[in-house]
Amino acid sequence: MQKYRVTIIMSTSRLSLFFFYAILIILVNPTINAQRDPYVLHECSTTGNVTSNSTLRENLNTLxxxxxxxxxxxxxxxxxxxxxxxxxxxxxxxxxxxxxxxxCRSCVNMSAHELLQLCPTQKEGVMWYMNCTARYSNNSIFGVMETKPTRALTSGNVSNLTEFNAVLEPLFYDLRVRASAGGIFRKIAVGTAYYKSDNFTIYGLMQCSPDLSEMDCSNCLVVAQNYIQGCCSGNSGLRILAPSCNLRIETDQFYDSTLVQSPPSLSPPPSKGKRSNSSKTIIAIVVVVVILVVIIICICISLRVRKQRKKAKSKLKIVDEISSTESLHFDFPTIRVATDNFSDANKLGQGGFGVVYKGRLSNGQEIAVKRLSQGSGQGDLEFKNEILLVAKLQHRNLVKLRGFCLEGCERLLIYEFVPNGSLDQVIFDPAKRAYLDWQRRYKIIEGIARGLLYLHEDSRLRIIHRDLKTSNVLLDNEMNPKIADFGMARLVILDQTHINTNRIVGTYGYMAPEYAYHGHFSVKSDVFSFGVLVLEMICGQKNGYFRNEENGEDLLTYAWTNWRNMTASNIIDPTLGVGSTTEIIRCIHIGLLCVQENAADRPTMASVVLMLNSNSISLSVPSRPAFFIHSNVEPDSQSDQSILLASTNDASITVLHPR
Known part of the structure; x- marks a missing residue:
């Protein structure tokens, strides 16, 4: 706090205010009047002003x-x-x-309120009353030593200055050392010295703001002590006032020596008469320490027992969960009867990992049974655990697993029956796809996106499907899409963002390039497959069999070229008829964003769902789509150590990613 102006002469309003406070103090607390001198000193900063109605001033008034x-x-x-x-x-x-x-509270409040009146527009101010000091500032002042402004109040004179200074020097040193070491509650010391020439006792006091460090307190008091030489050497009574510290000497005792002592924990070492109290204190401390040690030991034992119990409960929970798979278990004879001994008449489809049959249980419930081919390589316990995990997936856009059958070499997966079959049977059929107008197709696209978002982010497991395609999307009575084929799920390490495999499974035309070539797969691999599926839904043709006769382009290249040339209507299925062209072209744009070659450029499914549900979200410009192996080209097994297993119909492999 620098560049202060000193107010020496009190104005009429200030005098009135001062006498008002004085009368109030006498009426409320006459004891403090006896301790108070009839003067007030204050300083107002000149470094900056504020208006009376400013926010800073309002905060100060409130404080x-x-x-x-x-x-x-x-x-x-x-x-x-x-x-x-x-x-x-x-x-x-x-x-x-x-x-x-x-x-103390009365003194501080009165001085603070009066300071506001005396410094109405200043950002900083300090007020010294006889028994207290109040300060405010727009800068942090806690723990900051400030010696300016420094002011002095004096009274009386001594006859022998040399002797007087010789008496003061050891007194000041003692007070400064004891005040500086006072601790965090109080930094104050009082003491006396005898001045022989004029035959009186010198009563001294030094005090610092307790938020100062020991060194800062000592330095502040040194500045205050040195200030005497330039202002008031030889006065028998004097008071040096600084914002962070003060000192005072008088010929009469002006303090109560019993109250001025620091808190017990900060007092000097006890004398011999206090040894008994010290012994009691030591004993009490030892007892407390012993009790704390015992409590800590008990807590450690309790935590260990609780951990063991929790571990035991966890094991029981695992056993219970594995046991609970029995509630999903169907015996083989029941399924054989339900499917009419797996007759061809009930056959719904066939893929690389098994045949799907329609069945009807004895209670009339229709089911779809997937009979996995032998030699899948899974053990019984692994098969049960994976069934339990998949059975817990609950979403309207996922096919629900009803149960399983595990007897001998037979492994059966029982799903809910979806009457309208798979999406590919409708969208790629020239006659049936006319039934799917744009509203129905858009509803299917949205449903698939929500199902994938659930698998990627909202389920308790992070699941990467790896074989999303139209044949793995089933349609219920209301043409709502349901993502299917989770039966061959397997677990991977917790919190992986991407995974490498040397056994590539999936379907050509839907595989992301990083997966097809290098075996790298992640949630962005499913995003790529979704993008292919969206473009197929719009044009009504399968990516793996699409060829532009003029340029020999596949579906992705053809869609990107027409979108870039602003001729996107060329790829829209003619059977769509009347529809929202703007919405269709926006879906083409989203599909192209999903099939970009660089996986990092593709959006997440959360972003895709937002894009589909809000036309106000701007879309970035897609880069060229990925170009990779087509269905009539075999991978070079010599140049790539990956084993590429491609399914043609319903085959799928699902990867569960725990989080």
Missing amino acids: ISTLSSNTQIDYGFYNFTAGEGTNKVYATGLCRADLSPTD
Whole structure:
């Protein structure tokens, strides 16, 4: 706090205010009047001004007005703030230690309120009363040593200056050392010295704001002591006032020596008469330490027992979960009867990993049974665990697993029966796809996106399908899509963002290039497959069999070329008829974003769902789609160590990614 202007002559309004406070103090608390001198010193900063209605000033008014209710001054010091940012204000108050908490609070509040009146537009100010100091600033002042401005009040003279200074020097040194080492509650010391020439006792006091460090307190008091040489050497009574510390000497005792002592924990070492109390204190400390040690040991034992119990419960839970798979278990004879001994008449389809049959249970419930081919390589326990995980997936756009059958070499997966078959049987049929107008197709696209989002982010497992295609999307009575084929799920390491495999499974035309070539797969691999599926839904043709006769382009290249040339209507299925062309072209745009070659450029399914549900979201410009192996080209097994297993119909492999 620098560049202060000193107010020497009190104005009429200030005098009126001062006498009002004086009368109020006499009526409320006459004891403090006896301890108070009839003067007040204050300093207002000239470094910056504020208006009376500014936010900073309002914060300051609020802070000062609530000091009485918020301040708890047990040791004569407080620190408070109000406001935020550049409008934050700070205030501190320091009382002489022999004041009671009530008197201290009254003194600080009166000085703070008067300071606001005397410094109406200043950002900083300090007020010295006889028994307390109040400060405020727009800068943090807690723990900051400030010696300016420094002011002095004097009275009386001595006859022998040399002797007087010789007496003061050891007194000041002793007070400074003891005050600086006072601790975090109080930094104050009092003492006496005898001045022989004029035959009187010198009563001295040094005090620092307790938020200062020991070194800062000592330095502040040194500055105050040195200030005497330039202002008031030879005065028998003097008071040096600084924002962070003060010192005082008088010929009469001006403090209460019993109240001015620091808290017990900060007092000097006890004398011989206090050894008994010290012994009791030591014994009490030892007892407390022993009790704490015993409590800690008990807590450790309790935590260990709880951990063992939790581990045991976890094991029981695993056993219970595995046992609960029995509730999903169907015996083989029941399924054989339901499918009419797996007759060809009930055959719904066939893929690389098994044949799917329609069945009807004895209670009339229709089911779809997938009879896995022998030699799948899974053990019985692994098969049960995977069934349990898949059975817990609950979403309207996922086919629900009803149960399983595991007897001998037979492994059967029982799903809910979806009457309208797979999406490929409708969308690629020249006659049937006319039934799928744009509204139905858009509804199917949205449903598939929500199902994938659930698998990737919302289920308790992160699941990467790896074989999303039209034949693995089934349609219920209301043509709602249901993603199918999770039977061959397997677990991978927790929190992986991508996985490598040397056994590539899936279907040509839907595989992301990083997966087809290098065996890298992630959620972005499913995003790629979804993009292919979206473009197929719009044009009504299968990617693996699409050829542009003029340029020999596949579906992805053809769609991107027409979108770039603003002729996207060329790839729209003619059977769509009347529809929202803008919405269709936006879906083409989304599909092209999903099939970009760089996996990092593809959006997540969460972003895709947002794009589909909101036309206000702007779409980025897609790069050229990936170009890779087509269905009539075999991979070079010599150049790639990956084993590429491609399914033609319903085959799928699902990867479960725990999180």
